[in-house]
Amino acid sequence: MNKIKYGMVGGGQGAFIGGVHRIAARMDNHFELVAGAFSSTAEKSKDSAEELGVSPDRAYGDFTEMAKAEAARENGIEAVAIVTPNNMHFPVAKAFLEAGIHVICDKPMTTSIEDARELVKLVETSGRLFVLTHNYSGYPLIRHAKAMVSNGDLGKIQVIQAEYPQDWLTDAIEGTGQKQAAWRTDPAQSGIGGCVGDIGTHAFHLAGYVSGLKAEKVAADLTSFVSGRDLDDNVHVMLRYEDGAKGMIWASQVAPGNENGLKLRIYGTKGGLSWEQENPNRLVHTPFGKPPCILTRGGPGLGPEAERMSRVPPGHPEGYLEGFANIYSEAAAAIVAFRNGQTPDKAVHFPTVNDGVEGVAFIVACVQSSEADSAWTEIER
Amino acid sequence: MNKIKYGMVGGGQGAFIGGVHRIAARMDNHFELVAGAFSSTAEKSKDSAEELGVSPDRAYGDFTEMAKAEAARENGIEAVAIVTPNNMHFPVAKAFLEAGIHVICDKPMTTSIEDARELVKLVETSGRLFVLTHNYSGYPLIRHAKAMVSNGDLGKIQVIQAEYPQDWLTDAIEGTGQKQAAWRTDPAQSGIGGCVGDIGTHAFHLAGYVSGLKAEKVAADLTSFVSGRDLDDNVHVMLRYEDGAKGMIWASQVAPGNENGLKLRIYGTKGGLSWEQENPNRLVHTPFGKPPCILTRGGPGLGPEAERMSRVPPGHPEGYLEGFANIYSEAAAAIVAFRNGQTPDKAVHFPTVNDGVEGVAFIVACVQSSEADSAWTEIER
């Protein structure tokens, strides 16, 4: 196939997630980076462009200009990756969708539920693709876990325990000029959720993705442990899912010794599953009344859902970048299908604008519940 | 020293925890079983007595009779171990305390908070010892964890995550004649708490024991997943501790693949600790900003609190029975000191009647909160 030309908004010098997106896009050779508004000034953007091998005439200081210019070019970009702080996701996505360009966007999708709902409409009216990089859903064993639940291997799901502890905000490093910490703890850039938005949404998404269940209500207790911090840095949530399942989410950025400890456990009437992001090539299946089994990427017992997401044989670990690249490769398949006026293969799927609304609704419900002394609060999509 | 003669109420044929108490009492050679009301009839009690090497004239069919008869003997028992279903703890403890006999009692201590409070008074007026077998506090690395928190190694404690999942009640085995399941799911014998009383209290006690913090409020969501079950079998609780610390407890008896997955994680401003009951000889210490350390029973870096609770060199695992025996050995030290009119060594400690009140108050608060749609509810001791 012809590689997909794509652009990027954000991801200039000092950024973190932009570099991840670029490796992910490159991994399977489906994408080529050709344009960008990498920084907020044209000059800085050109500096980044040079480093990244992007032609200077396609390095923009302004995303609106970029959307227009690229839409107008004959060989303009087919897709844009949005890797800015949260508050910029909506206006940028809007500009590119309106310009007829597919969007690959970081999460949480927007900083307000209204914006999130408007994006749903914009995607619909534009007819363009919207890919939300809830990257953890790209891990092969997460795909297998979802397939197992869907096949009924666990029986009726009753209990869902998700957690995502980190420790990097244990001290108030936002005051030291650490750029990643600064915007994530700033309501103007992050929105109303701190930890709940940054990583709580990942845990929430993964729980829903694998279980296939819709969460109806939350009772949340959000805390800012670090003095002077405006947004939450520790999140305790109880959840009630449809059909009577119950859940818990713990997310924290002040839990020393935890790096990216995303963990999911799901229990049904017939068995359980346990998966940890830091050792993502294994999934423990615990059929009730039988010995636990260890499923490995590429190993015995896996199905096509995981196989599609793998590159190398079992025992050679694939990690975070490969999982992220899986989302990009799924996006590529859909974009190519779009290009050809076709429907993508049924097996192709990725988080969409609807997952984005879910995530923002979860943040809003948690913040409201916490402010209402942890009263059960509906997640209103 | 002269071995302590003790008796037992409960623990006849088909019982589980009675046998554990007997091994624990025997392990370090401090106790000798000489009397018992092992079952509810004199005949069955005598059968058990014979198996256990207890003289038939000291096998009783009735605990009241036993308390009186043993108190009247010159060589009567110094202590009684109460290993009955929960509803019998209070009357039996009362009878023996009033007879001047020390009590070693299983948990939860009583089935009502009123009984629990009355026991506090009875202990005080009797002047006798009351030992509650929250046995997990007897593990050497739990002692070390408590010492570390107390020494300030973790800084100010902020987050406490405790869990205790099991799977043995995933199906409705209480209907099949399984004796352990039958009484634990019967409100008449267990009280108002099912899973929350049976294992939730263990998680709650351990969290408080190690952190040294008092829990003030809970917001709980208790569920009976198994159809027809009267008591909860899954417990979700958020906690607020004194000084602003927050916590979560998950306890479940319907989580397939979990045997006795008691786990405690505590995080402060300077570091964290993580411990798992199923691999109890190690404790992971995560000082903030430094590599995690693995502390092992008997290994480098441990202090006298853990050392006192160990028998064999590092790398030779000590387990559940040894931890339980540690509680008995501490009880023995206190009983011998009492015998000699002395105060036990400062290092000697074990869960007491006050921990018992705590546990019952926790159960009551969780049930009340859950009935009030998870409203924050004070733990009233």
Added chain:
Amino acid sequence: MNKIKYGMVGGGQGAFIGGVHRIAARMDNHFELVAGAFSSTAEKSKDSAEELGVSPDRAYGDFTEMAKAEAARENGIEAVAIVTPNNMHFPVAKAFLEAGIHVICDKPMTTSIEDARELVKLVETSGRLFVLTHNYSGYPLIRHAKAMVSNGDLGKIQVIQAEYPQDWLTDAIEGTGQKQAAWRTDPAQSGIGGCVGDIGTHAFHLAGYVSGLKAEKVAADLTSFVSGRDLDDNVHVMLRYEDGAKGMIWASQVAPGNENGLKLRIYGTKGGLSWEQENPNRLVHTPFGKPPCILTRGGPGLGPEAERMSRVPPGHPEGYLEGFANIYSEAAAAIVAFRNGQTPDKAVHFPTVNDGVEGVAFIVACVQSSEADSAWTEIER
């Protein structure tokens, strides 16, 4: 049953393994310690006796005197536990067997192969029981592993990897008065094998016990890394078993970070097994072409061989002392059968004098091979 009265030779103050034997003997209430030659002088022996609740008139300063006196008493001991340094095992065992008293003896059984072979004859002519405390064979999951191999679950066994690393002799602590180190590094007390005798024999025994295969030859490379140490402290061995299976043993006392890292892995044409002593309640079964399964003590999939060796439900860890106690309980069953002129139940088994000969032959072959530049050397029983 009437408890078995037993005596002990060795195990006085400052000893380690004597205390382990006493707890193991007491755990299941089958034994009562009533006599001992705990130390090499009558006075010290009486001091130990007092601490241990043994009557002073049965505290001996000499094992020959003890054997005679106890054999002459009406209520004399039925069995003796030998917990001395290696060089004393043979003369003590001889004395008690000749006095008609059952022997429970620590390993390695003797310091020469000639003595070992003579003990076989002595056991035969005396008609008494000889129990060798290769305690690791008492772990429930080792029993299950043996049963699986025996049932053909692994197919034909091809590869056996055993290891037992420790670190406590990394420095020359034998020079500091550390009693355990002093005798273990002294050829006069330990015999010709250092590490190979002390822990190499455990790994060797376990490999043979579980696989059911006889080792025919070794090629060994023994090293004394610590300057001035007379005996080996690191052991590299390649093995050839009957029927073409091959193996390796690594044992070391100079491998920092290892406490008692005994580990066994066995591979056949149909599957593999992996077990670690420091986490002994789990056994990983890897059927070829299927996902690995985790078998747990008391958990799903276990058979009667493991069940007999368990006391508490799954998830409550049993450890080193329980495994050791299992050997004692098996010994008790055999002694009681002997007492009654019966054959013990078929399920009862424990390491015997024949295992002792095996172990000594292994030590001899390793030392000879190492001296012959690692030439393949037969294990001559």
Added chain:
Amino acid sequence: MNKIKYGMVGGGQGAFIGGVHRIAARMDNHFELVAGAFSSTAEKSKDSAEELGVSPDRAYGDFTEMAKAEAARENGIEAVAIVTPNNMHFPVAKAFLEAGIHVICDKPMTTSIEDARELVKLVETSGRLFVLTHNYSGYPLIRHAKAMVSNGDLGKIQVIQAEYPQDWLTDAIEGTGQKQAAWRTDPAQSGIGGCVGDIGTHAFHLAGYVSGLKAEKVAADLTSFVSGRDLDDNVHVMLRYEDGAKGMIWASQVAPGNENGLKLRIYGTKGGLSWEQENPNRLVHTPFGKPPCILTRGGPGLGPEAERMSRVPPGHPEGYLEGFANIYSEAAAAIVAFRNGQTPDKAVHFPTVNDGVEGVAFIVACVQSSEADSAWTEIER
């Protein structure tokens, strides 16, 4: 920088390692694939070229032709990746070195020690770079382990335990048309070593890489367990290193349940290190007499050697492809330096032709030793 244009020999349809090299080359955006002799016929090679986005006029059916043609082009390739079966490594490398093109070659480097030594000369006379893809040395924590040993953190190294078990050749799948199995078990394509060459060399290289020690002698016992297999499938080796260190290597392709279980443990007078390829983002450091520490990629306590080899923050696992890409990125740095007539930065290093000779000499010594009944045999470079 301008991307490095490179070609590939081997790696057509049905191949495995070619695809890995391509991802590794692409990961960090330093290389661009522009030519190839992907298969042994021009037609098949063109098919692969089309799939890979390589221009058909640069798809060759013959490596000699390719070397000549590319050397003659103005924009010809700067480097070639050799990803054929072992027997083709030497002639292909020779052809490209003689054409003045840098070589990136798979291992083992050649099928005879004579060829290996000749390659050393060819590299020298050609003045070109030779990169051997002992990819496991590209893992960040392996770099850190090497740095720790080199800094003396472990004291004097005494014991090295390396292993690399797999299970994929447990059955005779070479007879079923499985292409990977077929050439690896065929002496004509693999050379004299089977398992020892394919994965034993990886374990051997890693042990030497991290320890910095030269192995002097081996005593080896190679076995072909699968009936009819010409080459070894299980490898037992004892090693003697310079300065008195001793080692063991176990490699197997018939150990059910093992995928790519490469593991390295190194012990010195001051401490030990343990690392496992299947969980490569952690390294356990066991300083003697102190608690073990867990070092993680990107986490506290790491130095610049590991930092250079990392892309994402700690807790987001990097795996096999990233480690492989690190070798490619180091190669890129050296190629760019060469291009500019400069010496690469001191920190840049990768396995070279000398490591290749080492590996081939190891294979030869193991086979000779095994044929001489495991006699100690010198590794003759």
